[in-house]
Structures are given as structure tokens and as C-alpha cells.
Amino acid sequence: MEPVLFYGVPHGCSFGSIVALEWLGQPYRLHRIDMLSKRSEGFARVSPLGQTPAMVDSYGRTLTESLAILHNIAARGLDKGLGFAQGTMEFDELNWMLSYLHTTLHSALGHAWNAFKLDKDDTAGREFLRKLAKEKAAGAYAYLQGVLEGSEWLVGDRRTVADAYFIGIARWGEDLELFDLESEFPGMHNHMARLEADPAVIFAHAIEDETPAVTAGGFLGHIDIEEIAPRIAA
Structure with a gap:
């Protein structure tokens, strides 16, 4: 099946x-x-x-x-x-990128999702979590923008599952109204725009x-x- x-x-x-x-x-x-x-x-x-x-x-x-x-x-x-065969340097690079996306970018933006789920009356709690999310995610976006300078994909010279995971979580910055990615992180925005045009996305x-x-x-x-x-x- x-x-x-x-x-x-x-x-x-x-x-x-x-x-x-x-x-x-x-x-x-x-x-x-x-x-x-x-x-x-x-x-x-x-x-x-x-x-x-x-x-x-x-x-x-x-x-x-x-x-x-x-x-x-x-x-x-x-x-x-x-992906790449386990035991190769390329596999380690992919594994590292997936881990970074999860432990750093996903975790940072997760604070804003927690704010979204809070009671509407808890204004202080929501503002604190959104501020924390923006501060931490900004660093992650900046780092990934640097990775993409001179490179079309996050790992290697072809799209991998890292790019698939990336587009699923990088969009949260604008979904949750934390950033204007086009003006603040244009390199990130360009990579996302290329992925958004992909039939699978x-x-x-x-x-x-x-x-x-x-x-x-x-x-x-x-x-x-x-x-x-x-x-x-x-």
C-alpha cells in the first residue's frame, strides 16, 4: 500500500x-x-x-x-x-541544514505561533512572544540569506528536501506579520518566490x-x- x-x-x-x-x-x-x-x-x-x-x-x-x-x-x-547517500559529505550537509531549519528557524517562529494560540486578552503575553520570535527569526533569516548568496539552492546544486522544508516554515515570517521579507531579506524572498512558482508548492x-x-x-x-x-x- x-x-x-x-x-x-x-x-x-x-x-x-x-x-x-x-x-x-x-x-x-x-x-x-x-x-x-x-x-x-x-x-x-x-x-x-x-x-x-x-x-x-x-x-x-x-x-x-x-x-x-x-x-x-x-x-x-x-x-x-x-537527498544524498548516507555516509557522504553531501548527506551530512543536508542533515545539518535540515537540523538548522528545525532547531533555529522553526523554533524561533514557533514563539509567534504560540502567541497566535494565546487568549486574545493576554496582550502582554502575545507581545512578548512575538518580540522574541522576531528577534530570533531575524538572525536565522539573515544567516540563510547568506547561505543563498551565489547559490540557487540551500544544499548542493539541485533542489533537495531542505528546500521543501524551508518553504513550509520560512513563509511564517509574513504569515504571522513579523517581517516584510521582500524589503528586509530580499535574498530569502527571491528564493521563496522561485519555490512558490514550483508546481509542487x-x-x-x-x-x-x-x-x-x-x-x-x-x-x-x-x-x-x-x-x-x-x-x-x-
Whole structure:
């Protein structure tokens, strides 16, 4: 059976895993999770911590955390340049970049998501978290802009799963109204604009927005949790 990716809305970092699956081009299905609502018991079997992305692979095994899922996708797409063979310097560079995106950029912008989820009356708490997010994310954006100087992609000379993950989280700076990326970090903005024109990124936006989505050929549709449950390995 084809893998199933559990993706979160609104604007989850699982966006990057959808992009990577489209680039991979192999059959897969999706299951949508509203991260602002109570999660089902069925989803808890896949992701005990209630986080997305999560994946049930073709053998019924469950996998969580973006880095693990993106490495899984990359390993199946070495011929497409999505990743590199483990043990190579290029693999270490990709692993480092994915780790940086997660531990630094994702974590920094996560403070603004926490502010978004706070009670509307907690003005002081919201302002503190947004200020913290902006300060920390600015440094991460500046560093990544430096990486992209003279380079078309974050790692190597082709798009990889790092670029897929990047576009899923870098967009949060404007989504959460922290930055005007075009004026403040034009190099970052240019890389994002190039990715936004990619059919896989356009597809992932359509999936999130529940508008008509044109797949590169791998997407086989959404699947209900009741259909997934019997496939999950004990």
C-alpha cells in the first residue's frame, strides 16, 4: 500500500513534506488534521504526541517528526537529487541544514505561533512572544540569506528536501506579520518566490486551502482514519 502523510492546518510545517512527496512522484495519500481542534484517538495511534507531520509507510509502520519523514522521502528519491547517500559529505550537509531549519528557524517562529494560540486578552503575553520570535527569526533569516548568496539552492546544486522544508516554515515570517521579507531579506524572498512558482508548492497550497489541486502524479487522494487504522502495524 502507498504511504499516508498526516498534515496539519493551518499552515503546518508538514507543508514541506507534501512538497517533497510531489517532487518524489511516487504514490501517496494524505490525511488532514486541524491542529486547532481536538485530535482523534485514531490519530493518537499514529502520532502519540499529537503532532504533524506523521506518516504511515507502505508497511504500516508509523514515523513522526519532519526530519525523519523528509529523510525517508529523500532516501527514496536519490535518483532525483532529493537527498544524498548516507555516509557522504553531501548527506551530512543536508542533515545539518535540515537540523538548522528545525532547531533555529522553526523554533524561533514557533514563539509567534504560540502567541497566535494565546487568549486574545493576554496582550502582554502575545507581545512578548512575538518580540522574541522576531528577534530570533531575524538572525536565522539573515544567516540563510547568506547561505543563498551565489547559490540557487540551500544544499548542493539541485533542489533537495531542505528546500521543501524551508518553504513550509520560512513563509511564517509574513504569515504571522513579523517581517516584510521582500524589503528586509530580499535574498530569502527571491528564493521563496522561485519555490512558490514550483508546481509542487502550488499543489501544497491548494491542498491546505482545499481548492482544486493538480498533482505531478503521485497523489491518490485523501483517506479517512477508519481506512488507515487496519493498516497500522501493531
